[in-house]
Amino acid sequence: MKLNTRFMTRNDCYQAGRKITPKGIMIHSTATPGVMAGDWFSRWNKSFRAGEIGRQVCVHAFLDDKEVWQYLPWNHRGWHAGGDANNTHIGIEICEPSGFSYRNGFQMQGYNVSAQSPYFRKAWQNAVDLSVMLCKQYGLTEKDIIDHTEGNRRGIASNHADVGHWFPKHGESIASFRAAVGRALRGGGSTVNRSTFEVGDVVEIKASASRYYPGGPTIPGWVKTDSYHKITQVQSQGRPYVKGGKTCVLLGRKVDKRNGRDTTGILTWIDRDLIEHVDPAKRGEPPEQKAPAQPTSDTIYRVQVGAFSEKRNAEAILRKVKDAGFDGFIRKD
Ligand SMILES: [Zn+2]
Numbered sequence: 191m192k193l194n195t196r197f198m199t200r201n202d203c204y205q206a207g208r209k210i211t212p213k214g215i216m217i218h219s220t221a222t223p224g225v226m227a228g229d230w231f232s233r234w235n236k237s238f239r240a241g242e243i244g245r246q247v248c249v250h251a252f253l254d255d256k257e258v259w260q261y262l263p264w265n266h267r268g269w270h271a272g273g274d275a276n277n278t279h280i281g282i283e284i285c286e287p288s289g290f291s292y293r294n295g296f297q298m299q300g301y302n303v304s305a306q307s308p309y310f311r312k313a314w315q316n317a318v319d320l321s322v323m324l325c326k327q328y329g330l331t332e333k334d335i336i337d338h339t340e341g342n343r344r345g346i347a348s349n350h351a352d353v354g355h356w357f358p359k360h361g362e363s364i365a366s367f368r369a370a371v372g373r374a375l376r377g378g379g380s381t382v383n384r385s386t387f388e389v390g391d392v393v394e395i396k397a398s399a400s401r402y403y404p405g406g407p408t409i410p411g412w413v414k415t416d417s418y419h420k421i422t423q424v425q426s427q428g429r430p431y432v433k434g435g436k437t438c439v440l441l442g443r444k445v446d447k448r449n450g451r452d453t454t455g456i457l458t459w460i461d462r463d464l465i466e467h468v469d470p471a472k473r474g475e476p477p478e479q480k481a482p483a484q485p486t487s488d489t490i491y492r493v494q495v496g497a498f499s500e501k502r503n504a505e506a507i508l509r510k511v512k513d514a515g516f517d518g519f520i521r522k523d
Pocket residue numbers: 217218219270338350352
C-alpha cells in the first residue's frame with residue numbers, strides 16, 4: 191500500500207480543528223466515476239465559508255487501485271457521514287473507476303464487471319491494507335468497520351447507498367470486507383494479496399480439502415501434492431462463479447513445484463476457501479518429497495474405463511481402478 195499524506199488545510203473542516211478518538215472506520219465509495227484519489231485534493235481543499243466550494247465536506251482518505259491519499263489527520267473530526275459518525279469514525283472513500291455512469295441516484299449504468307475487476311481487486315486490497323493499519327493504530331477490529339449504509343441504519347449517518355450498490359457486483363459486501371480485514375489482522379505479517387484471489391495468482395490446495403466445492407467432484411491426491419496451480423478465471427460470464435454455495439475460481443494452469451514452469455492445468459473450478467497463496471520465495475524450490483513422474487508436455491492423455499447409466503455401476507468400477515493403484519474420478523455428462 192502506497193500511503194501519501196497531504197492535509198487539506200484550506201478546507202473549513204481542517205480549519206475547525208476538532209479532535210476525535212477514533213472508535214471505528216466508515217467505508218464509502220465516491221459515486222464519481224474516474225476521479226482518482228490524488229484528484230480530490232484540488233477539488234476539496236477549498237473553503238465553503240469563503241465561497242470556494244458548494245458543500246461542507248471532508249474525509250480522512252481517498253484511495254484507488256494505485257495509492258492512498260490521506261487528507262486529514264486520522265484523529266481529526268471529518269465531515270463525511272452526515273451524522274454523529276463524524277464524532278467517532280475515520281472516513282475512507284474508495285474511488286470508483288471510469289467507464290460507466292449513474293442513473294436514478296445510485297444505479298450504475300454500463301458497468302462492465304469483468305473489465306472493472308482488476309481495478310476493483312486492487313482498490314479493495316488497498317482498502318483492506320489501510321483498514322488493517324488503522325485498526326492496529328487505534329486498537330480496533332474488523333467489527334468496528336461499517337459502510338455508509340450501515341451507518342444510516344444505526345442512525346449515525348445520512349441516507350446513502352455506498353458501498354452496497356457496488357461491492358456485490360464483484361461478489362463482495364461490507365461483511366466480506368470485514369472478514370478480509372479480520373483475516374489480515376489475525377494472519378499477521380504481510381497483508382498484501384493474502385485475502386483475495388486474482389487471475390495469475392499461484393496457489394496450492396489445502397491438504398484438508400476433499401471436494402472441489404460442496405457436492406462437487408473429489409480432489410485426487412496428486413492434484414494437491416504434485417504441483418501448484420495458477421488461477422486463470424475468477425468469474426464466468428461477468429459474474430462470480432458459485433457452486434455448492436461457494437464462490438469458486440478456475441485453476442487453468444499448473445505450476446511445477448521444482449522449476450516454476452507452468453503448463454495446462456486441471457481446468458477445474460474450486461472453492462476459494464480451499465486454496466491459499468504460495469509464497470513466491472517458496473516457488474521453484476525442490477518439494478519436500480520426491481514428486482512422481484509427470485507429463486512433460488501440455489498434452490494430457492485421459493483413459494476412460496467405461497460409461498454407465500447406473501451410478502452404482504460406475505462407482506464399483508472406480509473402486510476397482512483405485513484398488514489397482516490408480517487415481518480416477520466419475521464424470522456426469
Ligand atoms: Zn458515503
